[in-house]
Amino acid sequence: MRIVRFSEISHVAPRWGMVIEHLVYPLQRAPYLSTAIDGSSAPEIEGAPVPLKSVELLPPATPSKILCVGRNYAAHAAELGNEVPDQPLVFLKTPSSLIGPGASVVHPTISERVDHEAELALVIGRSCRHLSTENAMDAIYGYTIANDVTARDLQNVDRQWARAKGFDTFGPLGPWLETDYDPANRTVRCLVNGEVRQESNTDLMLFPIVQILVWLSRAMTLEAGDLILTGTPAGVAPVQPGDVMTVQIDGLGEISNPVVAEERGV
Ligand code: MG
Numbered sequence: 001m002r003i004v005r006f007s008e009i010s011h012v013a014p015r016w017g018m019v020i021e022h023l024v025y026p027l028q029r030a031p032y033l034s035t036a037i038d039g040s041s042a043p044e045i046e047g048a049p050v051p052l053k054s055v056e057l058l059p060p061a062t063p064s065k066i067l068c069v070g071r072n073y074a075a076h077a078a079e080l081g082n083e084v085p086d087q088p089l090v091f092l093k094t095p096s097s098l099i100g101p102g103a104s105v106v107h108p109t110i111s112e113r114v115d116h117e118a119e120l121a122l123v124i125g126r127s128c129r130h131l132s133t134e135n136a137m138d139a140i141y142g143y144t145i146a147n148d149v150t151a152r153d154l155q156n157v158d159r160q161w162a163r164a165k166g167f168d169t170f171g172p173l174g175p176w177l178e179t180d181y182d183p184a185n186r187t188v189r190c191l192v193n194g195e196v197r198q199e200s201n202t203d204l205m206l207f208p209i210v211q212i213l214v215w216l217s218r219a220m221t222l223e224a225g226d227l228i229l230t231g232t233p234a235g236v237a238p239v240q241p242g243d244v245m246t247v248q249i250d251g252l253g254e255i256s257n258p259v260v261a262e263e264r265g266v
Pocket of ligand 1: 068069070117119148229231232
């Protein structure tokens with residue numbers, strides 16, 4: 001299934017929907033919650049379908065937390081002068097950073113270097129803890145594309161990464177969730193203004209998804225809807241207002257977001 005979160009002019013509140021060809025069939029509720037409570041089947045369609053082209057796509061997750069793996073590709077660790085970690089290096093990103101396809105990433109005036117980071121992302125489908133290598137992949141509801149936008153200079157100054165990764169708009173996510181998806185051997189690519197900046201393959205992750213899930217769930221409950229970013233490959237580079245970032249992953253489509261200058265409010 002291809003699942004979107006969307007809004008229409010006629011509906012103030014965001015809704016979830018299932019995409020079939022060029023139509024969005026609205027769903028009663030967030031799809032991943034249904035598997036957490038009673039293990040029942042997918043939520044039912046509610047209301048008339050609307051053309052996909054007519055809706056605004058929103059980030060297809062409403063996570064309680066966003067867990068990100070840093071330095072999960074050796075070539076990326078090397079390009080920033082870092083050692084390859086011997087266990088997953090995990091940090092948190094703010095749910096308030098999330099934006100959907102086409103929405104603007106705001107380049108903060110207090111940062112002099114804002115980088116793109118193309119990443120495969122996954123959404124958890126049910127509340128879970130202490131996953132095993134045998135059942136960990138069953139906890140995944142679907143996959144999508146993330147851009148882990150980072151204020152690189154502030155990341156280095158702060159040492160903790162919360163601010164550098166957590167600015168509003170620093171979390172482009174979408175365009176949709178694919179529930180039937182094999183994450184193995186997928187090309188991950190980032191283009192800026194149409195020029196390829198990052199291009200790698202998910203098979204080059206240092207810690208595969210199953211290991212990330214086992215490791216994380218030993219520490220904390222993963223809730224339905226939680227979002228996990230699996231790390232970025234080499235090629236991260238700065239963007240400026242006026243640039244357009246596009247992240248593509250085989251089988252998941254692409255997400256494009258323009259970069260705009262920050263306008264200070266009164
Ligand atoms: Mg990252």
